[in-house]
Amino acid sequence: MRKRRSCAGVWAFDGMTGVRIAVAGAGSIGCFVGGLLAHAGHDVRFLGRARLVDACATSGLRLTGYDGLDLHLQQVQATASPEVGLADADVVLVCVKSGDTAAMAAQIAQYADGAQVISLQNGVTNAATLRAALPRHDVRAAMVPFNVVAEGAAHVHRATSGDILVEAGPLPALSTAHLAWTAHTDIEAVQWGKLLINLGNAVNALSDLPLLEQLQDVRWRRLLADQMREALRVLRAAGITPAKTTAVAPGLIPMILRLPTPVFRLVAAQMLTIDATARSSMWEDLKRGRTTEIDALQGTILQLADRFGRQAPVNARMRQLIQAAETAGNGPPGLSVDEIRRTL
Template identity: 50%
Template sequence: MNFIVLGAGAIGCYVGGRLAAHGQSVCLVGRPHALQPIEQQGLKVTDLDGFDRTVPASALQLAATLADAAPSADSIILLCVKSGATESAARELVAACVPGTPVISLQNGVDNVARIAAMAPGLNVLAGMVPYNVVLRGAQVHRATAGHLQLQRDAVTERIAPVFNAAGLATVLPQDIRAVQWGKLLLNLNNPVNALSDLPLRQELLDRDCRRVFAALQTEALRVMARAGITPAQVTAVSPTLLPHVLRLPNWLFTRLAKRMLQIDATARSSMWDDLEAGRVTEIDALCGAVVRLAAQHGLAAPLNARMCALLGGPRQRLTGTQMRQVLGL
């Protein structure tokens, strides 16, 4: 199989690196400054379970654009760009890919597949969900939390799932990928909390005030989903409806009931924190913004998620959990 990773960031390099370490043909498409360290040093791929492998640059193809990657009829595109770059990626896909080319979106958010399909109706666009946090530093990519990739069920994904599993990318094909995406979005509502807190993920989750903000965003989103007739899938050990209650618990009880949630590398942070630090546009519109839009479609308001959109859309801010609660009126 010929895998082309469009968007050689943290997720793209981890998935592509694991596939390449397993002997698959992989091309990483990204900006020259991101690919240069890999070209010079190879790609070191590690995870919290002890996997540690360096894929030599000679075992990877590196390309600045999708056109340079020259997709063929047997190529499978793994789309890993940030949600804000979806339209520009779709234009690249239309220009470079033959009709019917499989494109698997491994992006955050719930709207990307529809947006790509609208711009590239001839392609086979499929949804995926990446559950874990991945950190990219230069030529090293590290998976810092656990979970299973979930891919939309299709003849293509039925063919590649065994390859992913053999490469150490534990993969399942759920019956309802849309429900899975909304379940993941509920978890991603912690991304803006983490970004504003300026704390590593584990430390932020041990801050009860930060968790209360996270829980409030989830509770509001669940109310909106219920009005829209959406039942989010359970993508963690705790059901979506129970998770806000668990998050609000005092630390002594939370740490006992949420041990798996706290199995995070000490230095891991959200991708939104990375974007803020680098001065990039964040994915807040694909996360909290999606809740706000869904609410409006069904005659509701989502003021807490709207406020987070405003906070992350302006100048860089750093707020404690207590300050966030005050800003949101909690």
């Protein structure tokens, strides 16, 4: 394995393929990333629900993308057994929801002793949870900037652009022809930057609209801007400086969201590519009746607000509405901007 450093101070890695990789929590992101790694020649095992295992056994795994990608993996190693899925792994990609991190860490400790562990999760605390439970393992935080939606039981579609950033240090060669992995020297700042973007997951889930359609409406963009601006004030009070995860600094995004729609379209086109199928992972969680990551996103901002004596009513409203939708169990509620703002 070789590594090189770019002029921006970011490490990139080169080396041979053939790494034994376990995808721990093979949902949309795990299937897409793991599928590309399997296509590139790595030995990849997918640890997921019985529904995925059965679908992969029947039809394999299909990966598509906004950029025209269309791959069909006929032979897929998918299992619901942690003992089978994690055994002898060189690298474990943790893709479970934040609330399941501690349980997955216990399984890794039992069945994947010595494996390098990479968290491909939302939020900013999962790597620390993994490190505390896995002191014998090399644990790395990473940031996945793109959106993946499930088009079927074993068909996942990448709906937005971006490449993976991972905490700097020795890594096997994980970049593929369709997805780059780049090491970053300040992954914590990157994670805070991604958390700010991920605050929009709740808005998308509550609206029940495709993300692209939602972003064409200035009323929704203003709501996103208000939420992010509020969170930026809380982070500033906490002494946290988020790194940019798009082409512009986080502090400029609320201003861009407020631009007139024709101008916004021109600016946004330089920041991110989105196709018409894109929806947030929180939307998918509500659709499938699963617990969301609202506490790892808006909940983190609200905890900091309480600690540093700040108010965050927009983020609090989002958490309240998502929790109500979880309790109701009827899927994304399809609220309007006015209904969301009603008590603000």
